[in-house]
Amino acid sequence: MLKPVRPELSNKVLDKSEDDEPSFFHCVSCKKQVDADNEEDIYNLYSCNHTICNDCFIDLIKVEYSVKKIVDCPSCGKIVHEDEIIDQLGEEEWAELKEEILEDDEEVKEGAVRCRCGEEVKVVKHKVKNVDEEGNQISAKSAENMAKFKVKCHNCRDVFCAYCKIKPYHIGYTCSEYREFVESDRCRYCSEPIKARRKGGAFRFVCKSKECKSLKKEGCSKKLPCGHYCNGISREKHCLPCLHPDCVNKDQSKTLGENDNSNCVICFDKSLGKEPCIQLPCKHIFHVLCLVQKVEAKWPGPRVTFIYKTCPSCKAEIGEVYHIKLKRLIDEAIDLESKVRAKAVERGTAEGLDKDERLQDENDEYFEKFEDYCMDRLAFYQCYKCKKPYFGGLRECGAALDAGDGFDEKELICGACSGEDFKGKVHCDTHGDEFIEFKCRYCCNYSQWFCFGNTHFCNRCHSNLTRNIIKCPGPPECVLEMEHPDDGSEFAMGCGMCRNNLASNRV
Secondary structure, eight states: OOOOOOOOGGGTSOOOOTTSOOOEEEOTTTOOEEETTOGGGEEEOTTTOOEEEHHHHHHHHHHHHHHHSOEEOTTTOOEEOHHHHHHHHOHHHHHHHHHHHHHHHHTSOTTEEEOTTSOEEEOOOOOOOSBOTTSOBOOHHHHHHHHHHEEEOTTTOOEEETTTOOSSOOTTSOHHHHHHHHHSEEOTTTOOEEOSOOOSSTTTTOOSOHHHHHHHHHBOOOBOTTSSBOOSBTTOSSOOOOOSHHHHHHOGGGTTTOOTTSBOTTTSSSBGGGSOEEEOTTOOEEEHHHHHHHHHHOOSSSBOOOGGGBOTTTOOBOOOOOOHHHHHHHHHHHHHHHHHHHHHHHHHHHTTGGGOGGGGOTTSTTTTOHHHHHHHHEEEEEOTTTOOEEEEEEHHHHGGGTTOOSOOGGGOOOTTTOTTTSEEEOOBTTTBTTTEEEBOSSSSSBOOEEETTTEEEOHHHHHOSSOOOOOOOOTTTOTTOSOOOOTTSOEEEEEHHHHHHHHHHHO
8 A cells, every 4th residue: 555645734724924823723533722833733634634633643543443453533534544653653653552452352252342442242143124224225235244243332332343343333334345435535515435536626526426516516616725625606706714614713703603514504404515605795604505495485475575585594685696596586586675665655655554653653663664664564465477566455464374374376366467357447547457446255345455365355344254245235225336246256446546536626
């Protein structure tokens, strides 16, 4: 075996001027801070470049090698080669340690194995199922290996392999397969082994699967000043702060303490390091594709709301972003919100909400905030046909549907698109369809409520849960004083704004 070249410590440490504060690393074993300027106290493992203090490295060798004849990184599990151990301990000390290990092995009885805790554990072949812990099928060879060598210590309760001493037992692999797995390079996104060598650069460790290749297209290829590759997105104006734990620990304010091992709070399925990420102006970080899916899904129920265009963690506006699709979705959301707010103010004025006492109360949350009050009190829906927002009644009426249960988006049709369904005059040449008035579906009264985006009610029928159809008495008893279809159907009675203006002129 060729001896691997030890990486230079300078590759791991940020360039510093004399005025810079000292840099520190955290040992992957004891987690203590180690001064990066003191090379005698730290060691970089060949295989993975993780940092470990010298004392922990020596203790790791003595414990791990004496148990399983190999040593692996406490952080990622990659094998530490014997050449590296010799480089650290020296050939003489290493020879003495191996002699002690052989003497300890001779004390173990035949058909038994020594656990890390020192206890002797019997090795007995037993029956196993050909599935892993998640119920997935495993190969016959790995199942046979598990039947022979999977043991449990009755003293410390550890479950390990009696042959290669790996803890916990490597279910789904034979001993040789598992060693090949931990020694091989792995895809930065899915962690699967990469057998073929890749070219250098940020995407050297990306496998050829369709999903990982698509993530590669989203990712940034730049190298940061610290020596680590950026985990951000392509075409971003400024690179994402480094998510490596060592760099995050130097200044947690840059990422609010999140590193590449932190879970994305949108999917909660993968760590941030497993997909290209984006940082919002509020400094919260998410998988960019998770954020795109969240914004693309828009509001959860039938009523149009705009919480989807805010940060999932702190609800601050997402603001300017450099991801093409996400930017388009945010721009569309901003345009839609401006249209809804304009309609809300116009409708709120017509409904008399501008005279509400809450707007004049200095202790009220809506003091002198008429637009926000209208957005809160009035419900707007998006038409299934034309995709434009339209007024759908007071919010209290639609509160039961706000959560998104029990509604069919195909029933959400605006007045302009429902001419075939709503009889009568559904359009005004002067005011469009914004102020078209409807009769109650169940009786001969003007409607004050438009609920669920498809049904008009008067106050009485809205309060009456049974909502029995009341037959029209006909003229002259009918209060509507106009011809209309039988009750039980929707009927537009023309523009209420024009009617109000006509009545005012008569007075």
